[in-house]
Amino acid sequence: MKAYFWKKYIFLFCFLSGLAAFSGYHIYKKQDEIGSLLEKMADVSDYEQAGELADEIAEVMQADVTENAFTELYGMTQKMLNRHEYRNFSFVKGENGMIYYGAVIENGNDMLMEYAKRVGRAARCAEEQGAETIFVMPPTKVMYRMMGEDRELPINDTNAVQDELLLYLQQNQVNTLDLREPLENSGMTQEELFYRTDHMWTSEAAFIAAGALVDKIRDDFGDDWDTERFYCRRENYHADVYREATIGTIGSEMGISYVGKEDYTVLYPEFETGMKWYDLESGERKAGSFYEAFIDLEPDGKGRYENPGSDIYLEGVVNRDRIVNTENPEGPKILCLRDTYMSPVACFLAPMCSQIDLVWARTNHNDIDYEELIREEEYDYLIIEVYPYNIADRAFAFFED
Numbered sequence: 456m457k458a459y460f461w462k463k464y465i466f467l468f469c470f471l472s473g474l475a476a477f478s479g480y481h482i483y484k485k486q487d488e489i490g491s492l493l494e495k496m497a498d499v500s501d502y503e504q505a506g507e508l509a510d511e512i513a514e515v516m517q518a519d520v521t522e523n524a525f526t527e528l529y530g531m532t533q534k535m536l537n538r539h540e541y542r543n544f545s546f547v548k549g550e551n552g553m554i555y556y557g558a559v560i561e562n563g564n565d566m567l568m569e570y571a572k573r574v575g576r577a578a579r580c581a582e583e584q585g586a587e588t589i590f591v592m593p594p595t596k597v598m599y600r601m602m603g604e605d606r607e608l609p610i611n612d613t614n615a616v617q618d619e620l621l622l623y624l625q626q627n628q629v630n631t632l633d634l635r636e637p638l639e640n641s642g643m644t645q646e647e648l649f650y651r652t653d654h655m656w657t658s659e660a661a662f663i664a665a666g667a668l669v670d671k672i673r674d675d676f677g678d679d680w681d682t683e684r685f686y687c688r689r690e691n692y693h694a695d696v697y698r699e700a701t702i703g704t705i706g707s708e709m710g711i712s713y714v715g716k717e718d719y720t721v722l723y724p725e726f727e728t729g730m731k732w733y734d735l736e737s738g739e740r741k742a743g744s745f746y747e748a749f750i751d752l753e754p755d756g757k758g759r760y761e762n763p764g765s766d767i768y769l770e771g772v773v774n775r776d777r778i779v780n781t782e783n784p785e786g787p788k789i790l791c792l793r794d795t796y797m798s799p800v801a802c803f804l805a806p807m808c809s810q811i812d813l814v815w816a817r818t819n820h821n822d823i824d825y826e827e828l829i830r831e832e833e834y835d836y837l838i839i840e841v842y843p844y845n846i847a848d849r850a851f852a853f854f855e856d
């Protein structure tokens with residue numbers, strides 16, 4: 456017990472020391488401006504002037520302050536103490552530097568059968584219109600064959616929930632694609648498949664997922680989208696690597712001082728493409744090559760804690776968008792109910808398709824009649840994708856009755 460309190464005292468000392476150092480450094484940088492403002496105090500004659508002067512001083516003190524300063528101080532202190540758990544196990548850091556969601560209790564969800572039934576109803580509706588349905592389950596970082604010593608950490612592990620949901624989906628006659636196996640068998644490392652500071656998979660992993668989906672469609676439905684094995688061949692894509700250029704959503708909550716920045720890779724075709732992308736709600740449009748229509752390395756509103764990373768393809772995710780391939784008007788037409796994970800996958804599928812309609816079914820902002828959407832548009836395939844940590848009621852906001 457004494458050792459526990461001593462650790463707390465050491466943390467408090469380090470944190471307060473860092474805070475004092477940060478404050479002193481900032482005051483030192485601003486000493487000339489602060490000095491001139493303090494000189495004005497001699498001319499203050501009433502409360503109103505005093506208030507205005509106080510506001511000026513506060514503005515000077517806050518200007519150019521490092522974003523999320525307290526997060527950085529906390530993270531720096533955690534790093535000094537070599538702590539691997541962060542904020543009472545909200546996050547944990549593995550031996551290889553990978554950041555995971557932490558957990559102290561097992562996951563559970565008593566609505567999984569209901570979710571499977573909703574997907575089953577959607578699949579039957581699609582079947583009535585001549586469309587095939589596939590439920591796609593992407594993995595999390597918790598892939599046991601890749602984790603090594605990290606397996607012993609108190610990590611939020613969704614694998615049991617994934618297995619149970621996939622079982623119920625199969626019981627409801629839904630065709631499923633479990634992407635854990637093809638990624639584990641890809642020969643790539645965990646660091647290559649997932650961002651170190653984010654929950655998202657990388658563009659390399661998404662490319663593998665797109666190939667696995669094409670294989671699934673060919674094997675189960677006899678529909679070969681890539682007869683020449685051209686579009687799913689990695690050698691036909693450029694890879695631009697940006698060094699220490701991003702920090703993920705998890706890392707932004709922990710601070711750059713604790714997790715550091717990381718690289719990201721942008722994959723795009725070497726071959727010619729003609730694409731159009733529409734945000735069906737905002738009216739935004741882009742057209743041109745794969746790169747011109749799909750990729751944005753500097754999304755609007757992104758600061759140093761929210762660099763591209765997982766947002767480089769299709770602006771991360773919007774409520775409703777559409778991809779049109781002007782080079783392949785006879786290709787399959789797809790409706791995809793998805794979350795952020797599917798954005799890069801849809802881009803890699805696009806050269807083989809004529810149209811892909813994407814709906815962020817997880818959002819609470821969509822007022823969509825999904826049955827009407829499926830019946831009116833006459834799709835060839837319905838793809839439903841849900842990231843494991845999103846398995847909740849709002850991710851299955853369709854065919855509830």
